Amino acid sequence: MVDADQTFVIVGGGLAGAKAAETLRAEGFTGRVILICDERDHPYERPPLSKGYLLGKEERDSVFVHEPAWYARHDIELHLGQTVDRIDRAARTVRFGDDGTIVRYDKLLLVTGAEPRRLDIPGTDLAGVHHLRRLAHAERLKGVLAALGRDNGHLVIAGAGWIGLEVAAAARTYGAEVTVIEHGPTPLHGVLGPELGNVFAQLHQEHGVRFRFGVRLTEIVGQDGMVLAARTDDGEEHPAHDVLAAIGAAPRTGLAEAAGLEIADREHGGGIVVDERLRTSDPNVYAAGDVASFPHTLFGTRLRVEHWANALNGGPAAARSMLGGEAAYDRVPYFFSDQYDLGMEYSGWAPAGSYDEVVIRGDAGRREFIAFWLKEGRVLAGMNVNVWDVTEPIQKLIVSGAVVDTDALADPRVPLGSLGA
Known part of the structure:
Protein backbone atom coordinates (compact mmCIF):
# COMPACT_ATOMS: atom_id res chain seq x y z
CA MET A 1 0.00 0.00 0.00
CA VAL A 2 1.31 3.44 -0.95
CA ASP A 3 1.38 6.02 1.83
CA ALA A 4 -1.02 8.92 1.19
CA ASP A 5 1.71 11.34 2.28
CA GLN A 6 4.02 10.30 -0.54
CA THR A 7 4.88 12.52 -3.49
CA PHE A 8 5.26 11.16 -7.02
CA VAL A 9 6.91 13.50 -9.52
CA ILE A 10 6.55 13.10 -13.29
CA VAL A 11 9.02 14.98 -15.48
CA GLY A 12 7.64 15.32 -19.00
CA GLY A 13 4.20 16.51 -20.03
CA GLY A 14 3.45 14.45 -23.11
CA LEU A 15 1.01 11.59 -23.54
CA ALA A 16 3.03 9.19 -21.38
CA GLY A 17 3.22 11.66 -18.48
CA ALA A 18 -0.46 12.61 -18.64
CA LYS A 19 -1.57 8.97 -18.80
CA ALA A 20 0.73 8.06 -15.92
CA ALA A 21 -0.85 10.78 -13.78
CA GLU A 22 -4.32 9.59 -14.79
CA THR A 23 -3.44 6.00 -13.88
CA LEU A 24 -2.07 6.93 -10.46
CA ARG A 25 -5.41 8.48 -9.56
CA ALA A 26 -7.43 5.67 -11.18
CA GLU A 27 -5.47 3.11 -9.15
CA GLY A 28 -6.28 4.93 -5.93
CA PHE A 29 -3.08 6.84 -5.18
CA THR A 30 -3.98 9.71 -2.82
CA GLY A 31 -0.58 11.32 -2.40
CA ARG A 32 0.76 14.34 -4.29
CA VAL A 33 1.17 13.98 -8.05
CA ILE A 34 3.35 16.67 -9.61
CA LEU A 35 3.52 16.81 -13.42
CA ILE A 36 6.21 19.06 -14.88
CA CYS A 37 5.97 20.05 -18.55
CA ASP A 38 8.51 22.21 -20.36
CA GLU A 39 5.88 23.34 -22.89
CA ARG A 40 3.25 25.95 -22.11
CA ASP A 41 0.51 23.87 -23.71
CA HIS A 42 -1.32 21.23 -21.72
CA PRO A 43 -0.22 17.64 -22.46
CA TYR A 44 -1.20 16.58 -25.98
CA GLU A 45 -0.91 13.69 -28.40
CA ARG A 46 1.61 13.94 -31.23
CA PRO A 47 0.12 11.90 -34.13
CA PRO A 48 -2.30 14.69 -35.20
CA LEU A 49 0.66 17.06 -35.61
CA SER A 50 1.62 15.32 -38.87
CA LYS A 51 -1.85 14.01 -39.72
CA GLY A 52 -5.29 15.48 -39.05
CA TYR A 53 -4.31 18.74 -37.37
CA LEU A 54 -1.62 19.53 -39.95
CA LEU A 55 -4.17 18.90 -42.71
CA GLY A 56 -6.72 21.17 -41.08
CA LYS A 57 -9.13 18.27 -40.52
CA GLU A 58 -8.91 18.37 -36.71
CA GLU A 59 -9.28 21.33 -34.37
CA ARG A 60 -6.44 22.38 -32.10
CA ASP A 61 -8.30 21.37 -28.95
CA SER A 62 -8.67 17.81 -30.24
CA VAL A 63 -4.99 17.06 -29.65
CA PHE A 64 -5.05 17.46 -25.86
CA VAL A 65 -5.02 14.37 -23.64
CA HIS A 66 -7.40 15.94 -21.09
CA GLU A 67 -9.34 19.16 -20.91
CA PRO A 68 -7.43 21.79 -18.89
CA ALA A 69 -9.78 21.59 -15.89
CA TRP A 70 -9.17 17.83 -15.53
CA TYR A 71 -5.81 18.33 -13.80
CA ALA A 72 -7.12 20.47 -10.95
CA ARG A 73 -10.20 18.28 -10.63
CA HIS A 74 -7.94 15.26 -10.03
CA ASP A 75 -5.47 17.10 -7.80
CA ILE A 76 -2.65 16.90 -10.34
CA GLU A 77 -0.18 19.72 -9.68
CA LEU A 78 0.58 20.72 -13.26
CA HIS A 79 3.56 22.99 -13.92
CA LEU A 80 3.53 24.24 -17.51
CA GLY A 81 6.50 25.95 -19.12
CA GLN A 82 8.85 24.64 -16.44
CA THR A 83 12.06 22.68 -16.87
CA VAL A 84 13.91 20.40 -14.48
CA ASP A 85 17.67 20.93 -14.62
CA ARG A 86 18.86 18.62 -11.84
CA ILE A 87 17.98 15.38 -10.11
CA ASP A 88 19.57 14.72 -6.73
CA ARG A 89 19.08 10.99 -6.29
CA ALA A 90 20.56 10.89 -2.79
CA ALA A 91 18.21 13.58 -1.51
CA ARG A 92 15.40 12.44 -3.83
CA THR A 93 14.79 15.92 -5.17
CA VAL A 94 14.39 17.66 -8.50
CA ARG A 95 15.23 21.30 -9.14
CA PHE A 96 13.29 23.61 -11.42
CA GLY A 97 15.56 25.29 -13.92
CA ASP A 98 13.71 28.61 -14.00
CA ASP A 99 13.62 29.62 -10.34
CA GLY A 100 15.59 26.92 -8.53
CA THR A 101 12.57 25.50 -6.68
CA ILE A 102 13.40 22.17 -5.02
CA VAL A 103 10.74 19.45 -4.95
CA ARG A 104 11.19 16.21 -3.03
CA TYR A 105 9.91 12.93 -4.46
CA ASP A 106 9.31 9.43 -3.17
CA LYS A 107 9.07 8.07 -6.71
CA LEU A 108 10.17 9.82 -9.90
CA LEU A 109 9.05 9.09 -13.46
CA LEU A 110 11.08 10.40 -16.40
CA VAL A 111 9.05 10.75 -19.60
CA THR A 112 11.20 13.40 -21.23
CA GLY A 113 10.59 12.09 -24.76
CA ALA A 114 12.76 12.74 -27.77
CA GLU A 115 13.82 15.71 -29.84
CA PRO A 116 14.30 16.07 -33.61
CA ARG A 117 17.75 15.38 -34.94
CA ARG A 118 19.30 18.47 -36.51
CA LEU A 119 20.86 18.83 -39.93
CA ASP A 120 24.56 19.49 -39.52
CA ILE A 121 24.98 21.52 -42.71
CA PRO A 122 25.29 25.19 -43.63
CA GLY A 123 22.04 27.14 -43.86
CA THR A 124 20.04 25.58 -41.05
CA ASP A 125 19.68 29.00 -39.37
CA LEU A 126 17.53 30.31 -42.23
CA ALA A 127 13.93 31.25 -41.47
CA GLY A 128 12.42 28.59 -43.72
CA GLY A 248 14.69 11.07 -36.91
CA ALA A 249 14.63 11.85 -33.21
CA ALA A 250 17.06 11.40 -30.34
CA PRO A 251 16.00 10.49 -26.79
CA ARG A 252 16.23 13.35 -24.31
CA THR A 253 18.54 11.65 -21.82
CA GLY A 254 20.59 14.64 -20.63
CA LEU A 255 18.84 14.96 -17.28
CA ALA A 256 19.15 11.21 -16.61
CA GLU A 257 22.80 11.11 -17.67
CA ALA A 258 23.67 14.01 -15.39
CA ALA A 259 22.01 12.13 -12.53
CA GLY A 260 24.18 9.08 -13.19
CA LEU A 261 21.42 6.80 -14.47
CA GLU A 262 22.42 4.03 -16.87
CA ILE A 263 21.99 4.82 -20.57
CA ALA A 264 21.66 2.19 -23.29
CA ASP A 265 24.14 1.96 -26.12
CA ARG A 266 23.21 3.09 -29.62
CA GLU A 267 22.35 -0.46 -30.72
CA HIS A 268 19.56 -0.50 -28.15
CA GLY A 269 18.26 2.97 -28.91
CA GLY A 270 20.41 5.08 -26.60
CA GLY A 271 17.58 5.66 -24.11
CA ILE A 272 17.41 5.36 -20.34
CA VAL A 273 17.95 1.73 -19.33
CA VAL A 274 14.95 0.28 -17.51
CA ASP A 275 13.98 -3.23 -16.44
CA GLU A 276 10.80 -5.10 -17.36
CA ARG A 277 8.88 -2.99 -14.82
CA LEU A 278 10.29 0.25 -16.27
CA ARG A 279 12.55 0.89 -13.27
CA THR A 280 15.86 2.60 -14.00
CA SER A 281 19.19 1.72 -12.36
CA ASP A 282 17.82 3.68 -9.37
CA PRO A 283 14.88 1.76 -7.84
CA ASN A 284 13.06 5.01 -7.02
CA VAL A 285 13.28 6.36 -10.58
CA TYR A 286 11.26 5.06 -13.52
CA ALA A 287 11.23 5.92 -17.22
CA ALA A 288 8.72 5.33 -20.03
CA GLY A 289 7.80 6.43 -23.52
CA ASP A 290 10.26 7.56 -26.19
CA VAL A 291 13.14 7.96 -23.74
CA ALA A 292 13.10 4.43 -22.24
CA SER A 293 15.09 1.42 -23.45
CA PHE A 294 13.28 -1.63 -22.09
CA PRO A 295 13.89 -5.39 -22.36
CA HIS A 296 11.30 -7.19 -24.48
CA THR A 297 11.20 -10.90 -23.76
CA LEU A 298 9.25 -11.67 -26.93
CA PHE A 299 11.97 -10.29 -29.21
CA GLY A 300 14.87 -11.18 -26.94
CA THR A 301 16.42 -7.73 -27.01
CA ARG A 302 16.22 -4.24 -25.57
CA LEU A 303 13.93 -1.82 -27.48
CA ARG A 304 13.34 1.91 -27.57
CA VAL A 305 10.03 2.65 -29.24
CA GLU A 306 9.12 6.18 -30.32
CA HIS A 307 5.50 5.65 -31.30
CA TRP A 308 2.18 6.78 -29.85
CA ALA A 309 1.09 3.40 -28.49
CA ASN A 310 4.26 3.08 -26.43
CA ALA A 311 3.52 6.39 -24.70
CA LEU A 312 -0.16 5.49 -24.31
CA ASN A 313 0.62 2.14 -22.67
CA GLY A 314 4.05 2.78 -21.17
CA GLY A 315 3.01 5.71 -18.98
CA PRO A 316 0.27 3.72 -17.21
CA ALA A 317 2.56 0.67 -16.92
CA ALA A 318 5.20 2.79 -15.18
CA ALA A 319 2.57 4.28 -12.87
CA ARG A 320 1.44 0.82 -11.79
CA SER A 321 5.04 -0.18 -11.14
CA MET A 322 5.53 2.94 -9.02
CA LEU A 323 2.56 1.74 -6.97
CA GLY A 324 4.22 -1.64 -6.43
CA GLY A 325 2.85 -3.59 -9.36
CA GLU A 326 4.91 -6.54 -10.56
CA ALA A 327 3.62 -6.90 -14.15
CA ALA A 328 6.23 -6.77 -16.91
CA TYR A 329 5.82 -4.26 -19.70
CA ASP A 330 5.70 -6.44 -22.81
CA ARG A 331 3.22 -4.82 -25.18
CA VAL A 332 3.73 -5.60 -28.86
CA PRO A 333 5.03 -2.40 -30.52
CA TYR A 334 2.32 -0.75 -32.62
CA PHE A 335 2.01 2.36 -34.76
CA PHE A 336 -0.13 3.72 -37.57
CA SER A 337 0.11 6.15 -40.45
CA ASP A 338 -2.28 7.95 -42.81
CA GLN A 339 -1.05 9.22 -46.18
CA TYR A 340 -3.51 10.33 -48.87
CA ASP A 341 -6.02 7.46 -49.18
CA LEU A 342 -3.65 4.95 -47.58
CA GLY A 343 -4.09 3.96 -43.97
CA MET A 344 -1.83 1.43 -42.31
CA GLU A 345 -1.11 -0.19 -38.97
CA TYR A 346 2.11 -1.95 -38.04
CA SER A 347 2.59 -4.40 -35.18
CA GLY A 348 5.80 -6.07 -34.04
CA TRP A 349 9.50 -5.49 -34.56
CA ALA A 350 11.43 -6.63 -37.63
CA PRO A 351 14.41 -4.37 -38.40
CA ALA A 352 16.64 -4.99 -41.39
CA GLY A 353 18.54 -8.24 -41.04
CA SER A 354 16.18 -9.77 -38.47
CA TYR A 355 13.87 -11.55 -40.95
CA ASP A 356 14.39 -14.00 -43.80
CA GLU A 357 11.04 -13.81 -45.61
CA VAL A 358 8.25 -11.37 -46.41
CA VAL A 359 4.77 -12.76 -47.13
CA ILE A 360 2.04 -10.67 -48.74
CA ARG A 361 -1.66 -11.42 -48.22
CA GLY A 362 -3.87 -9.49 -50.62
CA ASP A 363 -3.09 -7.09 -53.46
CA ALA A 364 -0.03 -4.89 -52.90
CA GLY A 365 -0.57 -3.24 -56.31
CA ARG A 366 -3.98 -1.97 -55.21
CA ARG A 367 -2.58 -1.15 -51.77
CA GLU A 368 -5.02 -3.45 -49.99
CA PHE A 369 -2.94 -6.08 -48.27
CA ILE A 370 -1.23 -7.37 -45.15
CA ALA A 371 2.55 -7.85 -45.14
CA PHE A 372 4.23 -10.25 -42.72
CA TRP A 373 7.91 -10.36 -41.83
CA LEU A 374 9.04 -13.84 -40.76
CA LYS A 375 12.12 -15.54 -39.35
CA GLU A 376 12.31 -19.30 -39.71
CA GLY A 377 8.57 -19.43 -40.28
CA ARG A 378 7.63 -17.33 -37.24
CA VAL A 379 5.90 -13.96 -37.63
CA LEU A 380 7.94 -11.06 -36.25
CA ALA A 381 5.79 -8.21 -37.55
CA GLY A 382 2.73 -7.48 -39.63
CA MET A 383 1.51 -4.40 -41.46
CA ASN A 384 -2.07 -4.05 -42.67
CA VAL A 385 -2.61 -1.51 -45.45
CA ASN A 386 -6.22 -0.45 -46.10
CA VAL A 387 -7.32 -3.70 -44.43
CA TRP A 388 -8.93 -3.22 -41.06
CA ASP A 389 -9.81 -4.99 -37.81
CA VAL A 390 -6.87 -7.38 -38.04
CA THR A 391 -4.47 -5.95 -35.46
CA GLU A 392 -5.55 -8.41 -32.76
CA PRO A 393 -5.00 -11.60 -34.82
CA ILE A 394 -1.71 -10.22 -36.18
CA GLN A 395 -0.45 -9.54 -32.67
CA LYS A 396 -1.60 -12.96 -31.50
CA LEU A 397 0.46 -14.54 -34.28
CA ILE A 398 3.49 -12.56 -33.18
CA VAL A 399 3.05 -13.40 -29.49
CA SER A 400 2.44 -17.10 -30.18
CA GLY A 401 5.87 -17.56 -31.79
CA ALA A 402 4.31 -20.42 -33.74
CA VAL A 403 5.70 -21.65 -37.06
CA VAL A 404 3.02 -20.87 -39.65
CA ASP A 405 2.19 -22.28 -43.06
CA THR A 406 3.26 -19.43 -45.35
CA ASP A 407 0.87 -20.51 -48.13
CA ALA A 408 -2.02 -20.25 -45.69
CA LEU A 409 -0.65 -16.96 -44.34
CA ALA A 410 -0.71 -15.53 -47.87
CA ASP A 411 -4.25 -16.77 -48.61
CA PRO A 412 -6.97 -14.21 -47.73
CA ARG A 413 -9.50 -17.04 -47.60
CA VAL A 414 -7.78 -18.55 -44.53
CA PRO A 415 -8.84 -16.74 -41.34
CA LEU A 416 -5.85 -15.22 -39.57
CA GLY A 417 -7.20 -16.46 -36.28
CA SER A 418 -6.86 -20.06 -37.40
CA LEU A 419 -3.09 -19.74 -37.94
CA GLY A 420 -0.53 -20.36 -35.24
CA ALA A 421 -3.08 -21.96 -32.94
Missing part, protein backbone atom coordinates in the same frame (compact mmCIF):
# COMPACT_ATOMS: atom_id res chain seq x y z
CA VAL A 129 14.01 25.55 -42.04
CA HIS A 130 11.55 23.54 -39.96
CA HIS A 131 11.25 20.57 -37.59
CA LEU A 132 8.08 18.84 -36.50
CA ARG A 133 7.87 17.62 -32.93
CA ARG A 134 5.84 20.07 -30.90
CA LEU A 135 2.42 21.65 -31.28
CA ALA A 136 4.05 25.03 -31.98
CA HIS A 137 6.00 23.41 -34.84
CA ALA A 138 2.78 22.02 -36.34
CA GLU A 139 1.00 25.37 -36.04
CA ARG A 140 3.81 27.08 -37.89
CA LEU A 141 4.16 24.36 -40.52
CA LYS A 142 0.42 24.31 -41.17
CA GLY A 143 0.56 27.96 -42.21
CA VAL A 144 3.70 27.35 -44.28
CA LEU A 145 2.10 24.51 -46.25
CA ALA A 146 -1.03 26.52 -46.92
CA ALA A 147 1.09 29.42 -48.22
CA LEU A 148 3.22 27.13 -50.39
CA GLY A 149 0.07 25.63 -51.86
CA ARG A 150 -1.37 29.06 -52.71
CA ASP A 151 1.86 30.28 -54.27
CA ASN A 152 2.98 27.06 -56.01
CA GLY A 153 5.95 27.01 -53.61
CA HIS A 154 8.52 24.25 -53.12
CA LEU A 155 9.12 22.22 -49.98
CA VAL A 156 12.23 20.07 -49.67
CA ILE A 157 12.04 17.33 -47.05
CA ALA A 158 15.20 15.71 -45.71
CA GLY A 159 14.26 12.16 -44.78
CA ALA A 160 11.69 9.66 -46.04
CA GLY A 161 10.62 8.25 -42.69
CA TRP A 162 7.11 8.40 -41.28
CA ILE A 163 7.17 12.11 -40.42
CA GLY A 164 8.74 13.04 -43.76
CA LEU A 165 6.17 11.07 -45.73
CA GLU A 166 3.19 12.28 -43.73
CA VAL A 167 4.26 15.90 -44.17
CA ALA A 168 4.86 15.24 -47.88
CA ALA A 169 1.29 13.98 -48.17
CA ALA A 170 -0.04 17.01 -46.31
CA ALA A 171 2.01 19.40 -48.45
CA ARG A 172 0.73 17.84 -51.68
CA THR A 173 -2.82 18.03 -50.33
CA TYR A 174 -2.31 21.78 -49.88
CA GLY A 175 -0.89 21.97 -53.41
CA ALA A 176 2.79 22.56 -52.64
CA GLU A 177 5.58 21.14 -54.78
CA VAL A 178 7.53 18.53 -52.82
CA THR A 179 10.99 17.00 -53.20
CA VAL A 180 12.11 14.35 -50.70
CA ILE A 181 15.83 13.76 -50.18
CA GLU A 182 16.61 10.30 -48.78
CA HIS A 183 20.03 8.67 -48.44
CA GLY A 184 18.51 5.17 -48.45
CA PRO A 185 17.36 3.31 -51.58
CA THR A 186 13.63 3.54 -50.70
CA PRO A 187 11.40 5.33 -48.22
CA LEU A 188 11.27 3.68 -44.80
CA HIS A 189 14.06 1.34 -45.80
CA GLY A 190 15.23 0.69 -42.25
CA VAL A 191 11.71 -0.13 -41.07
CA LEU A 192 10.05 -1.89 -44.00
CA GLY A 193 12.96 -2.96 -46.18
CA PRO A 194 12.97 -2.67 -49.98
CA GLU A 195 10.02 -5.02 -50.40
CA LEU A 196 7.52 -2.58 -48.87
CA GLY A 197 9.40 0.70 -49.13
CA ASN A 198 8.62 0.82 -52.84
CA VAL A 199 4.89 0.71 -52.10
CA PHE A 200 5.21 4.08 -50.39
CA ALA A 201 7.52 5.45 -53.08
CA GLN A 202 4.95 4.65 -55.75
CA LEU A 203 2.11 6.08 -53.65
CA HIS A 204 3.83 9.44 -53.31
CA GLN A 205 5.08 9.53 -56.89
CA GLU A 206 1.50 9.06 -58.07
CA HIS A 207 0.64 12.18 -56.08
CA GLY A 208 3.45 14.22 -57.60
CA VAL A 209 6.21 13.92 -55.00
CA ARG A 210 9.75 13.86 -56.40
CA PHE A 211 12.27 11.59 -54.68
CA ARG A 212 16.03 11.76 -54.76
CA PHE A 213 17.34 8.49 -53.30
CA GLY A 214 20.92 7.71 -52.36
CA VAL A 215 21.90 11.33 -51.69
CA ARG A 216 22.15 13.67 -48.70
CA LEU A 217 21.63 17.38 -48.21
CA THR A 218 24.90 19.27 -48.01
CA GLU A 219 23.74 22.89 -47.86
CA ILE A 220 20.63 25.03 -47.66
CA VAL A 221 21.14 28.11 -49.79
CA GLY A 222 19.48 31.37 -48.82
CA GLN A 223 19.32 35.08 -49.36
CA ASP A 224 18.31 37.79 -46.87
CA GLY A 225 17.67 35.08 -44.30
CA MET A 226 15.24 33.12 -46.49
CA VAL A 227 15.60 29.71 -48.15
CA LEU A 228 16.23 29.65 -51.91
CA ALA A 229 17.43 26.11 -52.64
CA ALA A 230 18.82 22.89 -51.19
CA ARG A 231 22.00 21.25 -52.46
CA THR A 232 22.78 17.53 -52.35
CA ASP A 233 26.06 15.64 -52.39
CA ASP A 234 25.61 14.64 -56.05
CA GLY A 235 26.02 18.28 -57.03
CA GLU A 236 22.35 19.00 -57.74
CA GLU A 237 20.49 22.07 -56.52
CA HIS A 238 16.78 21.73 -55.73
CA PRO A 239 14.43 24.74 -55.65
CA ALA A 240 13.06 25.34 -52.16
CA HIS A 241 11.13 27.97 -50.30
CA ASP A 242 11.10 25.88 -47.15
CA VAL A 243 12.97 22.81 -45.85
CA LEU A 244 11.77 20.25 -43.33
CA ALA A 245 14.37 18.23 -41.43
CA ALA A 246 12.77 14.82 -40.81
CA ILE A 247 15.85 12.70 -40.12
